[in-house]
Amino acid sequence: MTLTIDVARDKWGLTEEQRMIRDMVRDFAVSKVEPRASEIDKNCRFPVETFEEMAELGLMGLPISDAYGGGGADYLSYAIAVEELARVCASTALSFAAHTSLVCLPLSMFANEAQKQKYLSRVASGQCLGAYGLTEPNAGSDAGGTQTTAVRQGDHYILNGAKIFITNANYADVFIATALTEKGAGTKGISAFVFEKNTPGFSLGAKDEKLGMRGSDWGTLQFDNAVIPAENLVGEEGQGFKYFMQTLDSGRISIGALGVGIAQGALDKALQYAQERKQFGKAISEFQAIQFMLADMAMETEAARHLVYNAARLKIAGQPFGKEASMAKLFASEVAMKASSLAIQIHGGYGYTKDFPVERYYRDAKLCEIGEGTSEIQRMVIARHILKG
Numbered sequence: 001m002t003l004t005i006d007v008a009r010d011k012w013g014l015t016e017e018q019r020m021i022r023d024m025v026r027d028f029a030v031s032k033v034e035p036r037a038s039e040i041d042k043n044c045r046f047p048v049e050t051f052e053e054m055a056e057l058g059l060m061g062l063p064i065s066d067a068y069g070g071g072g073a074d075y076l077s078y079a080i081a082v083e084e085l086a087r088v089c090a091s092t093a094l095s096f097a098a099h100t101s102l103v104c105l106p107l108s109m110f111a112n113e114a115q116k117q118k119y120l121s122r123v124a125s126g127q128c129l130g131a132y133g134l135t136e137p138n139a140g141s142d143a144g145g146t147q148t149t150a151v152r153q154g155d156h157y158i159l160n161g162a163k164i165f166i167t168n169a170n171y172a173d174v175f176i177a178t179a180l181t182e183k184g185a186g187t188k189g190i191s192a193f194v195f196e197k198n199t200p201g202f203s204l205g206a207k208d209e210k211l212g213m214r215g216s217d218w219g220t221l222q223f224d225n226a227v228i229p230a231e232n233l234v235g236e237e238g239q240g241f242k243y244f245m246q247t248l249d250s251g252r253i254s255i256g257a258l259g260v261g262i263a264q265g266a267l268d269k270a271l272q273y274a275q276e277r278k279q280f281g282k283a284i285s286e287f288q289a290i291q292f293m294l295a296d297m298a299m300e301t302e303a304a305r306h307l308v309y310n311a312a313r314l315k316i317a318g319q320p321f322g323k324e325a326s327m328a329k330l331f332a333s334e335v336a337m338k339a340s341s342l343a344i345q346i347h348g349g350y351g352y353t354k355d356f357p358v359e360r361y362y363r364d365a366k367l368c369e370i371g372e373g374t375s376e377i378q379r380m381v382i383a384r385h386i387l388k389g
Contacts, residue, residue: 012309014080017077018080021077022077022080025059025080025081025085026087028053028054029089030088032050032053033047033050033088034089037089037215038357040089040215041091041214041360042214042354044209044214044215046095046170046171048171050092051096051129054096055125055126055127058071058126059071059126060096060099060100060123060124060125060126061104061124061125061126062081062100063075063100064104064108064124068108068117068124068125069122070108070124074316075312075316076309076312076313076316078100078101078254079253079254079256079257079309080257081096082096082097082254082258082261083257083261083264083305083308085261086258086259086260086261086262087261087262087264087268088265090262090361090364090365091215091364093261094167094213094216094258094367094371095129095168095216097251097254097255097257097258098130098132098167098168100254101253102130102167102176102251103123103130103132103174103175106132106176106192106234106243106246106247107120107123107176107194107234108120110234111194111234114231115194115231115234119174122173122174123174128172128173128174129168129171129173130168130172130173130174130175131167131172131174131221132166132247133163133166133176133178133221134146134177134178134244135164136163136164137164141373141377143245144186144187144190144241146178146179147180148160148163148177148178148179148180148223149161149179149180149181149183150179150180150181150191150193150228151181154230155230156227156229156230157179157181157228157229157230158225159177159179159193159201159223159225159226159228160223160225161179161223162205162220162221163221164220166219166221167216167217168216168217169204169207169217169218169220170204170217170219173196174194174196175195175197175221176193176194177192177195178190178244179193181237181238182237182238188241189238190241191233191236191238191240192234192235192239192240192243192244193232193233193234194232194234195226195228195232199227199228200226200227201223201224201225201226201227202223202226203222203224204219204221204222205220205222206219207219211363212360212362212364212365212367213364250325251372252311252325252326252328252329252372253308253311253312253315253321253325255329255368255371255372256307256308256311256325256328256331256332258332258336259332259333259365259368260301260304260332260335260336262340262361262364263300263301263332263335263336263339263365265357265361266297266339266342266343266361266362266365267294267298267343269343269347269357269358269361270342270347270358273346273356274346277347290346293346294346296338297342297343300335300338303331305332307324307327307332308328310328311324311325311327311328323382323386326381326382326385327382329368329372329373330375332368333365333375334375336365337365337366337369339361340361340362340364340365341362343358343361344362
């Protein structure tokens with residue numbers, strides 16, 4: 001068999017359209033996102049202007065059909081967009097990923113046509129931001145332990161409970177959240193709802209100050225006899241847990257891409273510094289110890305990228321990708337932590353100051369090992385897959 005090479009693709013096997021999206025997002029990230037990165041981190045400020053600009057570029061619903069205001073691109077293009085944003089500002093990439101993979105995507109997959117027209121078209125076009133409510137004070141890794149309740153009363157549901165650590169909470173207008181509609185039914189008693197910020201009985205609670213991702217908003221969703229119309233039930237009653245587990249499989253690809261972007265950004269900064277910084281009369285990049293660190297960073301970042309791209313391609317092809325998504329998310333998260341740590345080491349004392357961005361990369365990277373399923377949960381998921389054979 002003769003192996004042919006498609007010259008229209010680059011070394012990552014990207015199509016012309018995927019490369020165009022990558023280059024567009026990279027240019028935007030460098031010109032608009034990177035100059036704001038340090039300031040929004042320092043002030044814990046959500047960059048509203050950045051997301052308005054991203055909406056103008058058609059990025060806010062990148063993998064969603066253009067019939068609903070999306071970009072009509074494939075999921076790999078979207079993952080690449082997350083990666084390019086994270087390369088300069090993980091906060092911006094995280095909010096973008098949460099909006100897209102946790103709100104736009106489940107609405108496109110599970111909402112009915114009326115809900116798509118009313119809600120998906122708004123978030124996918126970037127008219128407003130979306131947020132996804134799953135985590136609760138007593139239901140983190142154990143998402144099936146949801147305690148927020150939804151009681152049917154005529155043509156509406158009454159919700160009570162709270163969701164915590166919700167990305168985009170204070171700036172979103174459209175929300176999706178899970179609630180228990182049948183007690184005693186376990187995960188089969190959990191349903192999903194879409195609703196708006198002005199829902200009676202719904203409010204936003206105080207937000208905590210974070211270690212990293214400080215330019216990405218998060219907060220608490222409060223339901224105090226919140227009244228949500230029955231027509232806002234997403235899909236079938238009792239199927240919400242299944243919907244959200246499928247959503248998280250896709251979301252893990254984007255968190256993997258986030259990790260790859262952080263790792264690549266840390267490598268970029270470390271490489272630049274190593275070539276400029278002189279000690280003992282020569283650039284520190286000439287010392288073998290530094291070269292070995294840079295080599296490990298480059299090797300592991302490329303390996304993580306292969307895992308992420310592979311998972312995205314499986315999703316595009318309609319093939320099972322849950323195991324591969326968990327592998328990509330797990331490995332890329334740990335690579336992001338290692339690469340950002342090595343970047344600080346290469347910078348020495350300067351890396352420990354806020355004068356250089358590598359300390360921000362290090363703080364931001366930790367979220368990747370926690371959000372959308374901790375590293376421990378990913379290992380459990382992977383183990384289940386391989387034990388089933």
